[in-house]
Amino acid sequence: MLAHTALGRAEQVARHWAASGCPVVIHVDKKVDRKTYREFQAAMKDAHLVKFCKRHYCEWGGWGITAATQVAAEKMLSNFADVRHVFLASGSCLPLRPVNELLDYLDARPRTDFIESATTSDVPWTVGGLDIERFTLRFPFSWKTQRRLFDKHVALQRKIGLKRRIPKGLVPHMGSQWWCLTRQTLSAVLEDPERPKYDRYFRKVWIPDESYFQTLARQYSSNIESRSLTLSKFDFQGKPHIFYDDHLQLLRRSDCFVARKIWPHADRVYDAFLTNEAGAMKRAEPNPGKIDRIFAKAVERRTRGRAGLIMHSRFPNEGWENGLTCAPYSVFQGFAELFEDFELWLAKATGTQVHGHLFSKERAAFSTGQSVINGGLGDSPLLRDYNGAAFLTNLIWNTRGERQCFQFGPADTQEICWKLSKDPNAQISVITGAWAVPLFKSNQNFSDLRREAARLQKIENKFLYKLRNPYAKARIRIWTMAEFIENPMEPLQTIIDEIGNAPQRRLSEAPRMADLKGFGQFLQNLKNQGMHPHLMGDFPIHDGPTVQPDKPRKPYLVK
Amino acid sequence: MGIVSTYRLRLQRKRWRIRAIRKRRELEPIRNRTSQIKNGDIFLFSTMRNEHVRLPYFLKYYRDLGVNHFFIVDNDSNDGGLEYLAEQPDVSVWHTQNGYKRSRYGVDWLNWLQLRYAHGHWCLTVDPDEFFLFPFCDTRPIRALTDWLDASSIKSFSAMLLDMYPKGRIDAEPYMPGQNPMDIACWFDSGNYTSEKNKKLGNLWIQGGPRARVFFPDTPEKAPALNKIPLVKWDRRYTYVSSTHNLLPRGLNLVYDEWGGEKASGVLLHTKFLNTFTEKATEELERKQHYSASVEYQAYAERLAENPDLWCKWSEKYINWRQLEILGLMSKGNWA
Numbered sequence: 001m002l003a004h005t006a007l008g009r010a011e012q013v014a015r016h017w018a019a020s021g022c023p024v025v026i027h028v029d030k031k032v033d034r035k036t037y038r039e040f041q042a043a044m045k046d047a048h049l050v051k052f053c054k055r056h057y058c059e060w061g062g063w064g065i066t067a068a069t070q071v072a073a074e075k076m077l078s079n080f081a082d083v084r085h086v087f088l089a090s091g092s093c094l095p096l097r098p099v100n101e102l103l104d105y106l107d108a109r110p111r112t113d114f115i116e117s118a119t120t121s122d123v124p125w126t127v128g129g130l131d132i133e134r135f136t137l138r139f140p141f142s143w144k145t146q147r148r149l150f151d152k153h154v155a156l157q158r159k160i161g162l163k164r165r166i167p168k169g170l171v172p173h174m175g176s177q178w179w180c181l182t183r184q185t186l187s188a189v190l191e192d193p194e195r196p197k198y199d200r201y202f203r204k205v206w207i208p209d210e211s212y213f214q215t216l217a218r219q220y221s222s223n224i225e226s227r228s229l230t231l232s233k234f235d236f237q238g239k240p241h242i243f244y245d246d247h248l249q250l251l252r253r254s255d256c257f258v259a260r261k262i263w264p265h266a267d268r269v270y271d272a273f274l275t276n277e278a279g280a281m282k283r284a285e286p287n288p289g290k291i292d293r294i295f296a297k298a299v300e301r302r303t304r305g306r307a308g309l310i311m312h313s314r315f316p317n318e319g320w321e322n323g324l325t326c327a328p329y330s331v332f333q334g335f336a337e338l339f340e341d342f343e344l345w346l347a348k349a350t351g352t353q354v355h356g357h358l359f360s361k362e363r364a365a366f367s368t369g370q371s372v373i374n375g376g377l378g379d380s381p382l383l384r385d386y387n388g389a390a391f392l393t394n395l396i397w398n399t400r401g402e403r404q405c406f407q408f409g410p411a412d413t414q415e416i417c418w419k420l421s422k423d424p425n426a427q428i429s430v431i432t433g434a435w436a437v438p439l440f441k442s443n444q445n446f447s448d449l450r451r452e453a454a455r456l457q458k459i460e461n462k463f464l465y466k467l468r469n470p471y472a473k474a475r476i477r478i479w480t481m482a483e484f485i486e487n488p489m490e491p492l493q494t495i496i497d498e499i500g501n502a503p504q505r506r507l508s509e510a511p512r513m514a515d516l517k518g519f520g521q522f523l524q525n526l527k528n529q530g531m532h533p534h535l536m537g538d539f540p541i542h543d544g545p546t547v548q549p550d551k552p553r554k555p556y557l558v559k
Numbered sequence: 560m561g562i563v564s565t566y567r568l569r570l571q572r573k574r575w576r577i578r579a580i581r582k583r584r585e586l587e588p589i590r591n592r593t594s595q596i597k598n599g600d601i602f603l604f605s606t607m608r609n610e611h612v613r614l615p616y617f618l619k620y621y622r623d624l625g626v627n628h629f630f631i632v633d634n635d636s637n638d639g640g641l642e643y644l645a646e647q648p649d650v651s652v653w654h655t656q657n658g659y660k661r662s663r664y665g666v667d668w669l670n671w672l673q674l675r676y677a678h679g680h681w682c683l684t685v686d687p688d689e690f691f692l693f694p695f696c697d698t699r700p701i702r703a704l705t706d707w708l709d710a711s712s713i714k715s716f717s718a719m720l721l722d723m724y725p726k727g728r729i730d731a732e733p734y735m736p737g738q739n740p741m742d743i744a745c746w747f748d749s750g751n752y753t754s755e756k757n758k759k760l761g762n763l764w765i766q767g768g769p770r771a772r773v774f775f776p777d778t779p780e781k782a783p784a785l786n787k788i789p790l791v792k793w794d795r796r797y798t799y800v801s802s803t804h805n806l807l808p809r810g811l812n813l814v815y816d817e818w819g820g821e822k823a824s825g826v827l828l829h830t831k832f833l834n835t836f837t838e839k840a841t842e843e844l845e846r847k848q849h850y851s852a853s854v855e856y857q858a859y860a861e862r863l864a865e866n867p868d869l870w871c872k873w874s875e876k877y878i879n880w881r882q883l884e885i886l887g888l889m890s891k892g893n894w895a
Contacts, residue, residue, distance in 0.1 A: 235893045239710060246698035263703055294895050302893030305821040309887045310754055312719040312786055313824035315763055315815040322819040372871045375750025376769065380776035386766075387753035397887060398750035 002068055003091030004029035004058060006264035007040045010091035016274050018049040020099035023080040026091075027068040030055040051079055061143045065177070065209040066202065073186055084110060087180040092261040093230060094273055102229075102257045106180070113185050113221045116175030116228045117214040130154070134206040135172040136163045143206075167194075167201050173214040178230035178260065181217060188220035189213065231256035231288075233295040236303055241295050245269055250294070253287040308397055308425075310390065324423040325396040330405040330499060331426055333463075334434030337409070338481065339511035343367070349507065350499050352403040358395070359388065359412035374398035381413070388415040396425070403499060410435050410459035421466045426474035428467065429495050432460060433481040433536030437514055440522045450529045457535055464535075480537030485513065564759075572807035575798040579670035582662055586632065586653040586671070590645040593628075593676055600627035601701055602682045602793075604672060606665035607633060610687040611640035612835065615737040617687050618647060624691065625700035626683065630676065632668045634659055659848040663801075670798050677793035681705040684789050684803045685827065690741070691718060691789060692880045693825035694891040707894055708792070715806065716790035717814035718825035721747050721888060722768045723832065723877065724869035730834040740830035746874040747828075748772065749886045752785065762786060762805040762812035769869040774858040783855055787827055788814055823892030826883050832869060 001017075001024055003010035014024045026044075028037055037055075044050050053075045058064040069088060076086055085106045095102070106112075120131040130137075137157045141149040157163075166172060181189075192198070198216065202208040217224060231254055233241040240261045243251060245268040251259055252272075262269055305314050308326025316322070336342045336356070347354040347367070356365030364379040366372075371379045375398030377391070378384075384391045396404060408420075420426050435456045439449050467476050475498070479491060493507055520539040527533065596602075603626045610617075618629065629650040633641045644652040655668065662668050673682060683701075685691060693704050693716070708716060723744040725732065732743050752767035763786045771782035787803045791811065798807050805812050816822045836859075843849050843856045875886070883889050 237711065241895060242707060242710070244695070244699050244703055246695065263706065265700070265702060298891065298893045298895035301821050301891060302816075303820045305816065305819050306887065309821075311752075311815075311821075311824075311887050311890065312717050312754065312763055312765055313815045313822040313890050313892065314820065315754055315756065315817060316819045317817045320817065320819045370872075372772070372873055374873050376748030376772055376871060376873050377751045378772045378776060380772075380779075382777050383771060383775075383779045386779035387755070390753040394750045394752070 001026045001089050001091060001093075002029075002058070002065065002072070003027065004032065006091060007032070007036065009262075009264045009270065011040065011043060012270065012274055013089075013091070013094060014044065014050050015047055016095065017099060018047050020103070021049070022099060022103075023049045023051070023076065023083060025051045025053050025072045025076045025079075027053050027072045028055055029064075029068075030057045051075060059142060059144070061139070061207045063203045063208055066212045069209065069213070070190065074190055077183060077187055077190070084183055085180055086183070086186050087229070087258075088178055089230070089258060090178070090260060092264065093178070093258050094260075094262045094269065095257060096231070096251055096254060096259050096273055097257050105257070109225075111182060111184075111223050113179070113181045113217055113224050114227060114229050115179035115181060115214060115217050115221075115224060117173040117218060117224060117226050118175055120172050120174055130206060131174075132172065133158075134174075134211065135166055137206070138162075138164060138204045139206040140204070164201075164204070167197060169219070170198070170201075170215055171218060172211060173218055174211045175214045175226065176228040176230065176232060177209045178228050178232060178258075179213060179217075180229050181213070182221075185217055185221045189216045192216070192219075229257045231259045231291070232261070233291065235295070236299050241298070243269060248272055250291055254291055255288055308393060310393055323425065324419060325393055325425045327396055327400055327403070328425045328427060329396055329403060330495070331408050331420060331428045332405065333408045333429070333460075334431030334481070335429070335511075336407045337434040337437045337514075338431055338484070339513055342511050343407070345509070345511040346405060349496055349509075350403070350405070352405050352499060353399065355404065355406040357409060357412050358392075358406040359384070359408060359414075359416065361411070361413060364391075365407075385413050385415065388413060389419045392416055392419065405499075410456040410463065414459060414463065417463050417466050421469060421472040421474050421476070424473045424475075427495070427498060428474050428476045429491070430464070430467070430476075430478045431481050431484045432464065432478060433457075433533065435460065436481075436523070436526075436533060436536060437516070437519070440516075440519055441514070446525070446529070450526060450531050453526055453533060454531050457531075457533060460535055480535065482537030482539050485516070488513065568760075568807060568809060571800075572796070572798055575667075575670060575800065575807065576674065576796075578663075579667045579674055579798065582667040583671045583675075585655045585657040585662065586668055587655065589633070589641060589652045589654050590650065592649070592651045595649070596628050596676070596680075598679075600680060601625060601705060602628050602630060602677055602680050604630045604669045604677070604682055604684045605632070605687060606659075606668060607631065607636070607640065607687045608659070609636045609638045609640065609839075611636065611638040611643055612734060612736050613687045613740070614640055614643055616739060618650070619737075620690055621683070622649070624696065625702050630669075630672050632665060632672070634665070659846075664849070666799050666802060673793050673797070674795050678795040680793055681708075682791055682793045684791075684799065688740070688830045689720070689789075690828040690830065691825060692828060692883065692889065693718070693790075694823060694880060694884065694889065694894055696825075696880055704894075705790075705792070708790075714792045715788050715811040715814055716823070716825065718787055718789050718827045719752075719765060719888060720768075720785040720787050720827045720829045721883070722770055722785075722829045722869075723747050724769055724874075725832065726870040726874070727868060729832050729869070730837050732834065734833045734835060740833055741828060741877060744830045744832055745877045746870055747877060748873075749875045749888065754786075757805065757812075760800065760805045760807070760812055761809045762788070763815055764804075769874075770855075772871075773869055774855075774862055781854055781858070788812065789827060790825075821890040821892050823894045824889050826880070826889045828877070 001014060003026055014026060017024050041052055053072045056064045056068040058068055073086055137154060141153055143150050202212045235241055243262045245266045248269055304322055307323030343354045353367050355367045358364050363381055364384050366379060377394055439453055489510055520541050523533050523539055524541050603621050631644055631650060631652045633652055633654050635656045641654060644650050659665060683691060724746050725744045726746055734743060748768045752765055755764045757764050764784055765786040766782040771779055775782040784804050789803050800807055840856050840859045844860055849856055884891060
């Protein structure tokens with residue numbers, strides 16, 4: 001057992017092993033001061049199956065841990081002649097199943113070495129990008145305290161191509177530090193005549209405790225089972241996950257023999273597994289996959305995060321958002337102008353939440369005229385424009401589970417255009433030139449109309465430019481107004497199918513189109529005034545679109 | 560970050576340290592129990608004025624969390640709070656009559672106490688109306704968190720200020736000593752926050768919440784900052800710069816992930832909006848001892864006269880930290 005802190009816990013566990021007749025050799029890190037060590041030794045005096053071995057300084061990634069393991073193993077083999085399997089544990093390991101079960105298990109497999117051991121090319125878990133280089137470079141500097149020197153030294157060796165030769169006959173293998181080896185294999189490793197040579201080599205290998213026994217066991221063992229009997233989960237930095245009191249049920253349901261690592265103050269876990277063996281036996285159905293899932297999810301959350309969430313511990317650089325927003329949404333430009341009551345119709349046809357012009361200069365026009373919406377998002381235009389992108393991200397995040405649609409247009413604040421066009425979640429449908437319809441219907445002086453038309457056309461043109469940019473990732477559809485009113489049902493059907501909320505069926509009701517009689521003449525008037533409205537497409541000059549009946553149309557049914 | 564600006568920040572840090580050392584003269588120890596402190600103890604630092612009514616619950620909450628020692632600067636209270644604190648077995652308390660504003664809103668005083676006592680300890684710096692929540696805080700003590708942060712080589716921990724408010728008028732239900740303030744002010748805004756990066760110090764600048772929604776809808780840039788870094792493994796070279804919003808050296812402000820992931824983070828439940836608030840706002844307006852000429856309190860005073868109901872249809876009712884984590888207001892990160 002390798003212990004370095006929380007010696008009280010190490011003592012408890014050592015006594016637990018010894019109580020079942022398993023001899024224990026404890027190595028205490030030399031960093032522990034002498035007084036504490038003496039007290040610890042004194043406390044264990046009455047346990048005759050527990051021995052202490054010579055102490056080494058143990059630093060993560062250095063040779064000390066391996067040296068400590070060697071002396072402890074030697075002491076174990078020489079002092080206890082009837083030991084057949086040696087189990088390497090740490091002071092923060094905890095046996096989850098009764099020790100007798102482990103003994104039975106090993107009795108049934110007297111020749112098997114349990115040691116996780118894989119060649120370097122096959123392991124994905126290496127941290128810091130060093131795999132085979134652990135064996136071919138030199139590592140005189142500490143990774144924890146001399147990080148800069150460590151990195152520089154590695155880079156230097158890579159640059160000048162300095163390499164160590166791996167001793168003949170050795171094939172580097174790596175795996176979990178925690179193993180269970182038979183006396184035969186372990187003594188063969190320790191008593192090898194070549195051992196001084198191997199030791200000298202591994203002394204300068206990085207993290208030798210994950211490769212020394214793993215490599216050498218391959219030389220001697222007749223029967224390696226490449227897995228560790230210790231349940232140990234590592235996070236993305238390569239440090240073990242820690243188990244707490246609230247993991248008790250989870251640990252009960254794992255079918256592992258030993259778990260690592262337990263928080264020293266997790267009293268309930270220690271009490272449950274050390275004092276009451278009968279209680280630990282009464283376990284629920286084993287479900288070891290659950291632990292895997294929980295820790296895999298934790299790593300995923302740390303490395304990828306929740307898409308479309310900006311918060312105080314997740315603020316991705318541009319391009320690293322892993323999704324600008326969290327769910328698909330639809331943006332309509334020109335529809336509300338061309339059709340009367342388009343929002344109501346869309347809400348009915350798709351069952352989504354349909355807002356008006358969210359980015360209008362007057363106020364954020366939330367659906368059904370609300371002044372505040374999910375998450376406490378207010379309609380103040382100043383507050384919204386203070387950070388328009390955050391407003392959109394928040395809106396989509398707050399309404400998770402309900403698809404959002406909103407109107408957009410050249411009269412609105414244009415700050416979020418780029419974000420919209422880059423967002424793969426955005427479905428953007430534009431009828432170009434439809435902004436002219438409200439102007440056409442309004443009762444303003446023509447010179448004002450002309451100025452306004454020129455302004456809106458310019459803004460819409462800029463938006464279209466952004467939508468047609470190669471970086472645009474949204475689902476974008478653009479029609480000219482003339483093109484659209486030729487056959488409005490087909491594009492509408494496509495858009496609504498893509499929203500996909502309602503059961504797939506043909507649209508039974510079209511939205512009512514604004515009366516466009518005289519619109520062609522209106523455009524011609526603009527042209528005559530020197531302004532060139534081109535975004536609408538080609539309209540017949542004198543009479544509106546040919547399909548327009550004289551009376552306002554009634555909704556019609558399509559079978 | 561060029562050499563020049565790095566050096567400038569270094570000078571700024573030294574300046575705040577020297578200022579803190581100078582300001583130590585303003586602090587008169589009333590009860591100094593720092594001889595009790597042990598290696599590895601977790602500390603809480605706070606400065607307060609006339610908060611007696613909040614103290615019993617405040618101390619209980621943080622004792623239950625696992626804080627070992629309280630360091631409190633009392634800024635001339637006259638409500639008996641100072642005497643109450645002096646009686647507590649785990650509280651060291653200092654008294655000062657000097658200006659809150661002149662000590663940069665208490666930062667200098669606390670910087671001094673931290674410089675003097677907190678080297679090598681985990682310190683939580685909170686106001687008496689702030690309650691710290693971290694992932695698993697209902698099943699694990701704060702030491703579990705700090706041990707994990709130590710093991711992960713993380714030195715500072717972020718917690719966003721989450722404004723809590725009651726439903727109805729703020730002064731409808733009076734707050735009683737020892738009462739859980741979250742029983743009265745149990746509502747919050749879940750999703751109207753905006754963040755921006757402070758290029759110079761590297762911290763995020765977060766605004767929003769009910770205060771921006773109700774008090775600052777037309778001047779959002781004036782809305783108070785909500786980003787806080789209350790939990791730090793203190794080193795005598797560190798200084799808080801502006802409240803607990805940011806620190807120097809600037810590496811401590813990098814409490815967020817920039818590559819798409821989420822770091823572990825918590826929340827500070829801010830229970831300012833109780834019946835005590837109305838009185839406080841009037842007083843603070845007179846004293847003018849708060850940030851940028853108490854602009855915040857001016858805005859409050861204007862609106863408070865009308866109908867101080869911060870509640871709206873979309874307010875969320877507080878349940879527990881897991882709710883906040885699902886809403887995206889805090890994160891477990893890779894702590895499981």
